[in-house]
Amino acid sequence: MCNHPWHNRIRTIYCILPPHMLKEIAKNGTPQQRVQAIDTLSTDHTFRQLRSVHSALLAAKPSVSVSPVPAVPSAHRSIYTAKNTETLPGTLVRAEGAPKSNDVCVDEAYDGLGATFEFYLEIFHRNSIDDAGMALTGTVHYGDQYDNAFWNSQQMVFGDGDGTLFNRFTISLDVIGHELTHGVTEHTAGLAYSGQPGALNESVSDVFGSLIKQYTLKQTADKADWLIGEGLLAKGVKGVALRSMKEPGTAYDDPVLGKDPQPADMRHYVQTTQDNHGVHINSGIPNRAFCLAALDIGGYAWEKAGRIWYETLNDSHIKPNTNFKAFAKLTVSNANRLYGASSAEAKAVSKAWNTVGVL
Known part of the structure; x- marks a missing residue:
């Protein structure tokens, strides 16, 4: 870890x-x-x-002592x-x-x-x-x-x-x-909050935020909406959520809010100095990669795709400045370790990153 x-x-x-x-x-x-x-x-x-x-x-300040962890x-x-x-x-x-x-x-x-x-x-x-x-x-x-x-x-x-x-x-x-x-x-990867590491930080939060909702509703990957913030937009706003992991760039298109600026692949990666160099914008790319992998693997997304991403978050090779490509390679490595290099799970993860143009 x-x-x-x-x-x-x-x-x-x-x-x-x-x-x-x-x-x-x-x-x-x-x-x-x-x-x-x-x-x-x-x-x-x-x-x-x-x-x-x-x-x-x-x-x-010097470090302080930590209270013992409860047994249960x-x-x-x-x-x-x-x-x-x-x-x-x-x-x-x-x-x-x-x-x-x-x-x-x-x-x-x-x-x-x-x-x-x-x-x-x-x-x-x-x-x-x-x-x-x-x-x-x-x-x-x-x-x-x-x-x-x-x-x-x-x-x-x-x-x-x-x-x-x-x-x-x-x-x-x-x-x-x-x-x-x-x-x-x-407390794990410590991803820096700027550029690609920051976009990965945001994406990881979207991934597990969605998985928490799916787990609570007991939804399989194909039944999930893959939206972040569904229900948050008020009546009359032209949109369904803040972000769509399945189709980045389609969550809203409203006269006041503007149009969802998230790209779905590296070909449309947004170069900007705003928003800590686009952490909320370019997170759409790794978001889509996870969604594609989870849908390809099937079943409950937290069981295999989620496990691969969580293991990657805790991987000793991940650094605060890890970029998209390095993170993607670590997910493939962890999928290989968990399920085998020729497994359907490992192939799904590799295919997903290829689809969004990271690998």
Whole structure:
């Protein structure tokens, strides 16, 4: 397993809504939507700056002792409300084992954190995000109609959405799984959040976010929608989700949100300095590769395709600067090791990367 010391990792704020989408809203939306998008972009930028300073302070401190891992892994969830402020974590409203509240956001967050914990434990025998029983914390009702959700290396944070473009951000289980998987990547591969490594970071979160949803619904690969953020777009928005893993570039085409810019293969790779050099855009390429491999292998995608990707995430050969080609070769190597070089699984993985032009 490729474990990097916590104080040496580069940490960031991982938001589900990419900057390019918010910038389209700021350009095309109503006056209120434009103000809201600019406020969200400003809040996200401020958080990144604060987190950078906090990370530097942490790096200067000596490492602290770690509490022993409980003998029997179990979820430890705490859901808070920010009461539409930007104070974290806020007021505790539901702790582990407490009954349902009368707040749908609280209960969706609680259930989503639980589903993610259960998936990693049951499928990969991973004890929470850090594989050491990390408590899972979520804050709902963050900000005033805040159009985003994010993982800040410590907890999940959910906005309520503005109601005209986006619904509440607790509504999509795959979004919750996506954001928490950024934490898993931090504790395993440590993929740098820029360029191709950053796009792989985003793709890994999409992959496992989708698998968590599929596992919860007990869907085979051919029955899954392969969408990220299905249900998040408000009524009247021309689109079905934030991203499509099966058909990158087709998730939305809306006068306010713009058109989904994700490429489906390397021939259409987007060279840009925005969005950390396109981490949310070019992730469509490895996303499609995983989807193609999973569909080709068949059955439950988490059982074989998911196993191959998880083993790759934990491969000792993966580095923070790993690019698409190096990652693809590692997935083929792990498929060979797990199932045999001439196996249908290994051939499916190799074929998928060839189809998207990476290998």
